[in-house]
Amino acid sequence: MVKHCSVFRDKTELEQGVAKMAELRQRFKKVVLKDRTDYYNTELPSVLELGNMLDIAYSTLIGALAREESRGAHTRTDFPKRNDEKWMQHTLVTKKDDTFSLSYKDVSFTKYEPTERKY
Amino acid sequence: MTLLKYAYYPGCASQEITKEANSSTRLVADKLGIQLHNMPKANCCGAGLLTDYDYDLYITLNARIFAEAEEMGMDILTICSTCLMVMSRAAFDLKNKPELLDKTNEVLAKAGLHYSGNVKVKHLLWVLANDLGIAKLASMVTKPLGPLKAAPFYGCHSLRPSDALGFDDPERPWSLEAVLKALGAEVVDYTGKTKCCGFQVDLVTEDTAIEMTGTRLLDAKTMGAECIVTPCPFCHINLDNYQSAAEKQLGAEIELPVFHLAQMVGLALGFSASDLGMSRHLVSAEKILRR
Amino acid sequence: MKIDLKIRRFNPTTKNGREPYYQAYSIEASEGMTVLEALMSIAAAQDPTLSFRRSCRSSICGSCAIKINGFTKLACSTQIIPEHEKAHEMVLEPIANHTVLKDLIVDFDPFWKKLDKVKPYLMPPETQPEGRTKEVHISEKDAEAIDHAQKCIMCGSCNSECNALEIEKKYLGPAALAKAWRFVGDVREEGGRKRLGRLSDDHGIWDCVRCVHCVEYCPKGVEPLTAIERLRSRAIQEGIKDNHGAKHVEAMVNSVKKVGRLDEAAMTFKTLGLLRSLGMIPFGLKMEMHGKMPHPHLFPQIKKIDEVRTIYAEIKRKNKNAKKKPKG
Incomplete structure (x- = not known):
């Protein structure tokens, strides 16, 4: 994730990242526990955590790849401009039967209108 | 070689219940050429019990011991680990908290005393291992x-x-x-x-x-x-x-x-x-x- | 560089682990690597059955306290290369004074129970004093008095190193007492006197042997001993003196005021009261035979005792003035 999905990212890196992560998720299906005890088995939670982390990482990657604009910590070097017209929306990732799908939801404004951050 | 001379603080225990420690120290120091100068005014460091009672009283009474050593122009040598710890903690606090030193000197002044904050407290063990070598x-x-x-x-x-x-x-x-x-x-x-x-x-x-x-x-x-x-x-x-x-x-x-x-x-x-x-x-x- | 480790293993549910044993591991240490990183790399690459607690990796969560070469430290804030250079070995064990559950994991239940006992929360007055309309102002000085005690991350290092706890399991221990001071020393606290009464009972503040290990091994600078000293002062100020500890302190305070130094015969007598002093007679006789019985009359007064008495009087006057000042 540090290599393929850091703050500065582009299509090529992200695509490679998605492919790698897909492969890691496949490998994870064959994961084994070496510690077979049921008493303070600290390997078990770390394996469960790893599986969840891989899902989250994959979701982050496909979301970032689809979002062709730059916004805060998501800086696409190939799309450096912020695009409120198309991308003022939340990315939702849904996992169903081991397939991930993307959908979007409008941002609801309350007291403060979101504006571009300028440093 | 620098002259090894210290303001000698045997501590209460070694003046009575373990006085053999005191007399042995004097014999040994004499033989090794370590000068021990008496501190006739020195009060008890409190052995931690004064600290339990009142921190300010503990600090001030220890500063009184330091003031005497300062007057003598020597570091303190003790043969009691508890005195060492209790006095060192007081000296450490007085050195690192200028406002505490000021406050303490205010009280000391009532007794006509002053401590400028630079006395070192050493144990006989340290003097043997380091100062003498x-x-x-x-x-x-x-x-x-x-x-x-x-x-x-x-x-x-x-x-x-x-x-x-x-x-x-x-x-x-x-x-x-x-x-x-x-x-x-x-x-x-x-x-x-x-x-x-x-x-x-x-x-x-x-x-x-x-x-x-x-x-x-x-x-x-x-x-x-x-x-x-x-x-x-x-x-x-x-x-x-x-x-x-x-x-x-x-x-x-x-x-x-x-x-x-x-x-x-x-x-x-x-x-x-x-x-x-x-x-x-x-x-x-x-x-x-x-x- | 290659570092060999010896880690204490124990797992009561397996046949081989029922008796504790030491297992050897070896890792490739890089500069800046912590003991925790070494443990994680062993669990990840060599032996996933090795169990230890960890979470934040930055001395905030208090999970990873273990004994490193005999002394309790946070695995995450101890670099492995300097530690190895100093000790010439790398032995990792669970913390002491706690029951080991598995490998480096210990039972923290007694720790939490003791913390519970000191009621680790503020007890303000039930009704606001008349005329108070604003929140209580806490000055910088007031905050400073308890600041050190607030830094506790409840890692158990102090309790692991506590020499009193090693002998007396019922002792509340430095962690709980530091927490007690955090509230007793708070200017908003109202239940202080009650608390101090309970804390002065058996296995409370007077069980501490002043070994200073808690100060030395606290990774956050809490100084539990300082907290215990403050609790003792406060208890005596509140007049809670019907115990050996407080009597011992008062005897010393009076002895120093009187002769400038410790008067051991009087100390024994005052602390233990007449009955126990009588009980100590056989021991006293043996001491007498070796010339060790302290004789109060032999104690010469120090020179210029009047200076000491002036200091006593001046501190007393200052304390009185400080009390007169209205709170908040």
Whole structure:
């Protein structure tokens, strides 16, 4: 994730990242526990955590790849401009039967209108 | 070579209950060329009990001791680890908190005193290991202690808190071992050497104190020690005076003579057991000394 | 550089682990690597059955306290190369004074129970004093008095190193007492006196043997001993003196005021009261035979005792003035 999905990212890196992560998720299906005890088995939670982390990482990657604009910590070097017209929306990732799908939801404004951050 | 002279603070215990530590220190210092200058005005450091009562009173009374040393133009040398710890903590706070020094001097002024905050407090052990030096000490030994197996007992207050004391390493201390080796003794290592002897609760929770003392003694005994050497009179009181009580409570035979640091040095410098007041110990050292 | 480790293993549910044993591991240490990182790399690459607690990796969560070469430290804030250079070995064990559950994991239940006992929360007055309309102002000085005690991350290092706890399991211990001071020392606290009464009972503040280990091994600078000293002062100020500990302190305070130094014979007598003093006679006789019985009359007064008494009087006057000042 540090290599393929850091703050500065582009299509090529992200695509490679998605492919790698897909492969890691496949490998994870064959994961084994070496510690077979049921008493303070600290390997078990770390394996469960790893599986969840891989899902989250994959979701982050496909979301970032689809979002062709730059916004805060998501800086696409190939799309450096912020695009409120198309991308003022939340990315939702849904996992169903081991397939991930993307959908979007409008941002609801309350007291403060979101504006571009300028440093 | 710089002249080794100190404002001598034996501490209350060594002026009465363990006065053999005091007299031995004077003999040894004289022989080693370490000048000890009396502090006739010095009050008790409080042994931690004044700290329990009132922090400001503790600090001010210790500053009064420092003021006397400052007047004498010397660092303080003590032969009591508890005095060392209590005074060092006070000196440390006074050095690091200027507002505390000011506040303390306000009170001292009422008694016509002033402390400027620069006195160092040292233990006899540090003076031997550092100011005099191990090599010099070794060169003055006339009766090496070998093949005596001696277990160093630091106790707590000669090592901790290390930031205020600023001399030895509380986890891998070296000074007492180095001194004992210089005297020709064989050093016995054991886990209890940096732990508490229990003295502080002798009169509060006696059973705890006795069990603690016994545990340390047994620990040293198991590792093959023939005697224990301590730089602290309070540790001596517990390890020696409470030894028979500990034997009863733990149901084990211990019989380990306990020496003050100065006594051990004294033996190696050629003084006799009676010069060094060893008849005042409850656990007899005769068996060892006859060899 | 290659570092060999010895780690204490224990697992009561397996046949081989029922008795504790030490297992050897070896890792390739890089500069700046912590002991925790070494443990994690062993669990990840060599032996996943090795169990230890960890979470934040930055000395905030208090999970990873273990004994490193005999002394309790946070695995995450101890660099492995300097530690190895100093000790010439790398022995990792669970913390002491706690029951080991598995490998480096210990039972923290007694720790939490003791913390519970000191009621670790503020007890303000039930009704606001009349005329108080604003929140209580806490000055910088007031905050400073308890600041050190607030830094506790409840890692158990102090309790692991506590020499009193090693002998007396019922002792509340430095962690709980530091927490107690955090509330007793708070200017908003109202239940202080009640608390101090309970804390002065058996296995409370007077069980501490002043070994200073808690100060030395606290990774956050809490100084539990300082907290215990403050609790003791406050208890005595509140007049809770019917115990050996407080009597011992008062005897010392009076002795120093009177002769400038410690008067041991009087101390024994005052602390233990007449009955226990009588009980100590056989011990006293043995001491007497060796010339060790302290004789109060032999104690010469120090020179210029009037200076000491002036200091006593001046501190007393200052304390009185400080009390007169209205709170908040």
